[in-house]
Each structure stands twice: as structure tokens, then as C-alpha cells.
Amino acid sequence: MNSKKTLFDKVWDSHVVQHIENGPDVLFIDRHMVHEVTSPVAFLGLKDRGIKVLHPEKTFATADHNTPTINQHLPVEDPLSANQLKALEENSREYGISYWGLGHEKNGIVHVVGPEYGITQPGATIVCGDSHTSTHGAFGAIAFGIGTSEVEMVLATQCIMQAKPKSMRINVEGSLSLGVTPKDVALYIISQLTTSGATGYFVEYAGQVFRDMTMEGRMTVCNLSIEMGARGGMIAPDEKTFNYVKGREFAPKGAALDKAMAYWETLYTDEGAQFDKEITFDAANIEPMITYGTNPGMGIGISNNIPIASAVEGGVATYQKSLQYMAFNEGDQMMGKDIDFVFLGSCTNGRIEDFRAFTSIVKGRKKADNVTAWLVPGSHQVEKAIKEEGLLDTLHEAGFELREPGCSACLAMNDDKIPAGKYAVSTSNRNFEGRQGPGSRTLLASPLVAAAAAVTGKVTDPRELMEIETV
């Protein structure tokens, strides 16, 4: 037996309460994030069984999925959304859980506020009833999305039953060239692996590219792990990680910090540890990416043409159905395609760095007349930073407005719906049919590509706009 352990093994094994022969492990959960959409039925279950939340102090609730992004000070108009928000507020109060509702200064998207307040920590197990919980893996945590029955389990017992996934390491070596962002790295990997390429695996990202990346960038990459089918993705914590976490409100302090640090410093993959699968990519092959189809694996470098059906693996009929939905043809060039909407936001790209990137392109330019742009910060803290750093003034000069925080058009449960047949360049994570509103057509891309589209009204290589700046 190889005694060398992967980062994933170390965190997983230290959280196993019980192993069931030919069955799952009982895994202890350190932090549980809760939101309004996937929790009401779980709380109902608790009530039916007459039991309490076992560890309310490890549970954090925020309202984000169906909240409006304008006029948040007014009552929520949609009665169904209002009802879910009320349920979360009441349940949180009843069970003694911190609740950051609309208007609360800590309110924001669950995966944005977790790291902001130090709830997300290295080596923790973190779950939430939202598949992009994988975001928190950027800190070297095991973080994954769960269903409502599982939310109920964690509320009731602080544990979950999971079979241990297989392990995969994805290395990206070299360094990224101008205009290539963490989002592009993730979309590139998904395009290579397909949306089911990592199903059954938990991914560790390693290599120069991830070491060089900021915490925000790492969050973007880990966020998208689920889009290649992986249960989650993680990156070994380093000084950058520790410095990010230290001092935040819910981060350990004093003696607790010393104890935590002693644990955190063990969190790396031992040299010689075995992965079930290992893949290596070269950063030099990655350019700004854009998707052309109806799943996140259907992405290409922005200067490429849409692949022809006979060249893609798998079902030609499914592929053609997808292009038909998008009203694109095989072989089409992506560059120059007219677009109608731009969405900057979501737990994938709604952090301050994303707004800095977007602003760097639109600065001194004007929003294209044919484009409706929704700029939605991931949290109030992001919103505050946008204002403090002067980005808001620049955005206003270029003709853009800022909305209030929330998931917004990422899943279009509120009023932020892309109309049927319209094209949106979106920094979010899913381009499924109707994801951003019935009939909507989504092109996933980085904040830089979104910004270039916002000022030109069409799919544009952001590097063309960046080069001007450097001359």
C-alpha cells in the first residue's frame, strides 16, 4: 500500500466518521451554506421529524437565488419568491442560524460571501444545496453541491453519506498570455474533457498556472469543476490562501488559528501520491474562450470556427439540435456575431477582480447602443469595493449601470431573464437551453470577452482592445 496521500485523501479521510462496507462513508461537514431555494423542504423534513439543527453555528444562510437586483429596499414583488425568502428567514430564526437576508450588509451570492467572511477555510468540508459549491475548493477545502434531502441530513446530523470519489489531477503548466483569464483556463479544460469527462472524480488543480493565480482566479476555476462532471475541484492552499483567510470575521483567531495553521500546513499532495487519472495541459495553447452551444463543453478559442458536426465525438443529432437552438451553423466564425445582452456577475465571475477586468476594457469607450448590459456584483462587499476603487465612475462614464447583488441572470429565477431568441455574452457558468430565461441563447466567456462584446455589440477578441492600450 502506498502511504503517500493526495490533498483530497487527507481532507476526506480526516472527516470520515464511519465507513460502511460496500457503501458510502459518513462524512462530517464543517460548514453548511444554505439559501432560499433548496432549503424549505429540508426544514419541513426537520419539522416533520421534530428535530433541531444539530450545529447552527456551523450553518450560514443567505438569500441570493431568486432575489431582485434592483430596488432591494422594496418588498419582493413575486409572491412565490417572497414566500421562499420568508421561509428562510423564519427557519433561520427558529433554528438559530445566521441569516443574511436582502439588504443585510453581508448579503450576497452564497459562494461569494463564504470566502469573504472567512467561513471558507482550508481543509474544511463544505456543502450547500447548489452545485457550484465547488468554488470553495480554491482554499483547499472539499466542497460540493448537494440535494435537498442531503441538506436535511446535514441540518439534522452535520453529516452526509457519500461514496469516496476517484481522484484526478489536472496540471496546467507554463503561464497564461495576455487576455487569457482563469475563466478561459476552465472553459478550455471543459472543452477538452467534455461535460462528463470528470464525472465520478474529485479534481485537484496543480501546476504553475494555478500557483500564479489569485484567490479570485482559483475560485473561478474551482467553481467550474462541476461543469466537467466532477464532484468538485481543489487547489492546495499556500501563503496566498492563508493570508486571504486570516483576519476575516469567521476565520479562527489566536490559539484556534495556531491549531488551524498546524493542520493547514499539512494540506498538500505528497510527492509520489497516486491519482486515478492525471492530465496535463500547456498554458500556451489557451486563448480567450467562448461557447457556441448549449453545454459548457461546447467552447472554442475565440478566433476559431464552430466545429463541424462530423468532427465532434458522440451524438451528431444532439450536436445539431444544440446548434439549431443557438441558430448557429457548423463552420461559422464566432468573431463578429451580433449580440444583444451582456451579463457580468454570478459566483463564477462576480468578484472584484472580474469588475476590474471588465472596467479595464470599457474604460474610455462607450457601451454599444444595441447592447443591454447587466452588471451584478456578487455581494455587497464587492459592490462597496467597486465604488471605493472608483470603478463605478469609469463604468458610468462608459454608459453602464450597476445592479444590486444576487444570482440574477445566472439562473434567471428573478426578473433578470434574457428574452427568447436573444444572445447574451455571460460570465456565468451554464449555457443550457433556457438557463438564462426561456429561449435565451448564452455565450459563456470571461469578463474581458464580455466587456469587449459590450462596447462593440458583437463577439470581439478582447486582445484587440487591449493592444491599443499598451501601444
Next chain:
Amino acid sequence: MAYDKFNKLTSSAVPLPIENVDTDQIIPARFLKATERKGFGDNLFRDWRYNADDSPKKDFVLNNPIYKGSILVGGKNFGSGSSREHAAWAVYDYGFRCVVSSFFADIFRNNCLNIGVLPVQVSPEFLHKIFTAIEGNPNTELEVDLPEQTITILATGEKESFEINDYKKSNMLNGFDDIDYLLNIKDQISEFAKDTPL
């Protein structure tokens, strides 16, 4: 949530030979606003099933009366995307007790097992056989035998076995869910919680 025990299921099946069916198609986000677990079947595959004016789309399989039964057969990578358990509820609430595919997304598979829908993963070849059999005769019956872990196309007798771990299998056979199990080992969990570093 307790559900009916699952043992052996013999039924005709509804074919959906599309790959990468994601949970946004199974149940679009705008129908996730309930605070109770009821009525999701009405909106199963909503946007494939109905036009914008709520009239049924004739060419969608759920609107075609020749296909019926409590088994849904889908293409590869079924249930990808969001963690919404509502997708599994919608499948169950509509009347399906079993979904067959050559590949399932992880979270969807887990969610199904937690609420009493049996995901049966077969080989691509066997999936193809099932689709062909149903195409030839919409009344083709499949037999899903959980104790034996087999699925059979009754007309031809072609059979394949499928995987399920012993723990989940016994849960499905007895109609138990994970919470029952966890509540039983609560003391052990509390003991464990004392020593966690975070």
C-alpha cells in the same frame, strides 16, 4: 422523506434518446419556487413539453400517448448540471420510478437514490437495444429486478446487470433514507465532532 419500497418493476418505458439532458431541462429554474415537495411532475421537461402559450408540443415524447410506463430511458450523461433535487422529484412525481441511461451525472444519481427513483446504468450497447426495441414496439416491457440487479427486455429476453452499492440497495428495498441511518449513529457523530480542528 420516506418513499415506497422498490423491488421488481415491470413496465413499458418512455424513450428520450437525447444526450446530456441537464436538470434545467428536467425542471426549469422558474419552477423551483415552491416551499413544499409537491406538484413538480406537471412541469417535468416543461420547455420541451409545452409551447410558450402552454399548449403541448406534439412532437415531444411525453405528449405522445403511445409511450407510457414508469421507466424513463434517457441518452448518455443524463441529469447533468444543477444540484436541484427538484429534478428527481419531478421525475418521481410524474410517475417514473426508474431512469435508465448509459451514464448519469453524480448529483442527480444521488438525489434519485435518496428519494426512491432507481437509476439504472447500462452499457451503451444495451441502451441502444432498448431504444431499438421501443422504436419497434412502444409497448415493449422492461423488467428491472433490484434484488438480482438486472434489467431485461422481456420480449427478447436480453438482459444486463447493473451496479448499486449494498447500502443503497438495502435502503431502496426497504424504503429507508440516509437520515434514518444518520440519526441512529448520532452519538458517534457527536463524539467525532469534539475533535475536529475547524
